[in-house]
Amino acid sequence: MALLDVIDLVVEFPTRRGTLRALDGISFSIEPGEILGVVGESGAGKSLTGSAIIGLLEPPGRVASGQIQFEGSRIDRLSPAQMRPIRGRQIGAIFQDPLTTLDPLMSVGRQLVETMQTHLKLSDRDARARAVQWLEEVGIPAAAERVEAYPHQFSGGMRQRVVIALALCAEPKLVIADEPTTALDVSIQSQIISLLKRLTESHGTSVMLVTHDMGVIAETCDRVAVMYAGRIAEIGPVADVVRTPSHPYTEGLMGSIPSLEARVERLRQIDGAMPRLGAIPQGCAFNPRCGRTIARCFTHRPDLMPAGATQAACWLVGGGAA
Amino acid sequence: MFAFILARLLQSVPVLLAVAFISYGMFAFVGDPVTAMLGQDFTAAERQAMIHQLGLDQPFYLQYLHFLWNVLHGDFGLSYRLARPVGELIAERLPATMELAVSAAVLSLLIGVPLGVFTGINRNSALARGLMTLSLIGVSLPTFLIGILLILVFAVLLGWLPSFGRGDVVHFSHWSTGLLTSSGRRALILPAITLGMFQMTLILRLVRSEMLEVMRSDHIKFARARGLSEHAIHFHHALSNTLIPVITIVGLQLGMLIAFSIVTETVFQWPGMGLLLVQSIGVADIPVMSTYLLLIAVVFVVINLVVDLLYFAVDPRLRSQGGR
Structure with missing residues (x-):
């Protein structure tokens, strides 16, 4: 049984000028211990998927239909009180900007202790000892002394390590890492990613890694989901998606990655921009930017279809050309 | 922390001097306490005697310095109205x-x-x-x-x-x-x-x-x-x-x-x-009004100091910058 099952998830934002569909029928699953990467342009719905899973959609956003199942039971219809023991304990979260995700007025040790004591039966002393352990584990030097330190006394990279410790300290089975390195210095990014990978591996934690960075995906993830305009364009094992992309959008994404081996004058880019939520064209949402459209692309919207080792939402792979 | 408090107190000295000057100066030129104190019937001589007794015949700056000197010695003057120490x-x-x-x-x-x-x-x-x-x-x-x-x-x-x-x-x-x-x-x-x-x-x-x-x-x-x-x-x-x-x-x-x-x-x-x-x-009771304003200035200075100290207590970011 999969750890997390997202089934036909639809997230909508009611606005004054009608309802906007930000996620339109997303389905995927995450196995225990697996790292699923989620990529896509800004506004494709990556972070929103994460927020929906952890039940922290910003109002007025809401899950309009579909299901989110964690270990086989639905968690998308739970009350805040029922959801609270799941957050942190079963599903942890890491956010983008470590400079703003920590409470500036509370020492990192107390934030760790508070989080662990919320979910685990721990005495003050044990919780403190564990807090120091966690800081050591995420690579904070002199953890025993720095447990009393406040967030502003840490650098950005160190703060993200603290955030990771906080997300993992109640030993959740799944961590949603929402662009955990975007706000960090390039030189720190790979350290943080490898730390995350190492820790989740040793604790057997599954990860949903939301990122812009295909390089990170290729190095870190087991499978990857490519999102476009609120839908999954392609999903499958990383090696297959990276080497033999089936969806023209994925191809475009791969083409935009600079390579160290092949010298190219100019990186390929995908022309145009992703449509706004209110103006998604009929048929395939990617059709205005796609170089290989057929008639059907403008009339019918493709669902995910098997395409070799991956699944892609494209008529070209699903026999639509026939 | 001690240096911070000391610096703050020193900063407040000119503030208090200025408040004393303005309040005393402002009140010295408003109203006529002598007339109010003498009541309905009085002779010119009585009036002169009263003015002299209150020191109001002296130049303004002397009056002010006198006031200040006395304040520093804990003497805030006599109320014109009640004839009691302010x-x-x-x-x-x-x-x-x-x-x-x-x-x-x-x-x-x-x-x-x-x-x-x-x-x-x-x-x-x-x-x-x-x-x-x-x-x-x-x-x-x-x-x-x-x-x-x-x-x-x-x-x-x-x-x-x-x-x-x-x-x-x-x-x-x-x-x-x-x-x-x-x-x-x-x-x-x-x-x-x-x-x-x-x-x-x-x-x-x-x-x-x-x-x-x-x-x-x-x-x-x-x-x-x-x-x-x-x-x-x-x-x-x-x-x-x-x-x-x-x-x-x-x-x-x-x-x-x-x-x-x-x-x-x-x-x-x-x-x-x-x-x-x-x-x-x-009744333009100058000593009372001046002393009152001075006291209020002291109150504000003290409160601001306490507020600054509370900042340090609340926000660790401030503690690490200064304060020690």
Whole structure:
């Protein structure tokens, strides 16, 4: 049984000028211990998927239909009180900007202790000892002394390590890492990613890694989901998606990655921009930017279809050309 | 920390000198205390003698230096009106004003902060909307009107509470308090509500808007994502992050409460400094007015110092920059 099952998830934002569909029928699953990467342009719905899973959609956003199942039971219809023991304990979260995700007025040790004591039966002393352990584990030097330190006394990279410790300290089975390195210095990014990978591996934690960075995906993830305009364009094992992309959008994404081996004058880019939520064209949402459209692309919207080792939402792979 | 306090106190010296100069100078040129003191019938000679006796025939700067010199020796002069040492008069009145101001401040904090948190968290509930509308009334109604309305309802119509005075007080050497007698406590209720009403609604609205701001922040979202309890999120993480602006405003408002309890004290005939000041202004009693202003300046200086020290207590970011 999969750890997390997202089934036909639809997230909508009611606005004054009608309802906007930000996620339109997303389905995927995450196995225990697996790292699923989620990529896509800004506004494709990556972070929103994460927020929906952890039940922290910003109002007025809401899950309009579909299901989110964690270990086989639905968690998308739970009350805040029922959801609270799941957050942190079963599903942890890491956010983008470590400079703003920590409470500036509370020492990192107390934030760790508070989080662990919320979910685990721990005495003050044990919780403190564990807090120091966690800081050591995420690579904070002199953890025993720095447990009393406040967030502003840490650098950005160190703060993200603290955030990771906080997300993992109640030993959740799944961590949603929402662009955990975007706000960090390039030189720190790979350290943080490898730390995350190492820790989740040793604790057997599954990860949903939301990122812009295909390089990170290729190095870190087991499978990857490519999102476009609120839908999954392609999903499958990383090696297959990276080497033999089936969806023209994925191809475009791969083409935009600079390579160290092949010298190219100019990186390929995908022309145009992703449509706004209110103006998604009929048929395939990617059709205005796609170089290989057929008639059907403008009339019918493709669902995910098997395409070799991956699944892609494209008529070209699903026999639509026939 | 000690150096910081010392620096602050030194900075306040020129402030106090300036306040002393302005207050003394301003009052020296308004009104005519001599005429007020002599009454209806007096000869020119009597008038001259009085002027000489009060030192009012000396040049202004000499009068000021004289005033300053005496103040530094703890002598605030004689009240023209009551012919008693000003220091004594103020010391008599100070406890009544402090009791009123502190009660009003405590009342406004005890009600304002929780209501601010409540309306900040449940901003769409009917109760919160109702409270916000009511708070508009508190912010916009003038103090004297609130006082008169309260007197009308609770003293005149219902007859529950006294309409004026301080009730029975208990004396401890230089201090007096009405908190230990039931009539003193009953007499305190209406004036304290009147004086604290504006502050309470101000604090309510301030805490609410700060809460709304903080609740949107990333660290609150992260606290939610860690499954912390609502109580911990609201009070440990959100409220503490609203404290800096709240402390600033509450500190200044406490100064305001002490300085401008004049209106409330007049409405309720509360025997405090404000009432003394109003009576002194009527007869241009310069020593009382100058000393009062000087005292208020000291109060503000002290409160600002306390506010700065509270910043250090609340915010670790400030502690690491300076302070030690």
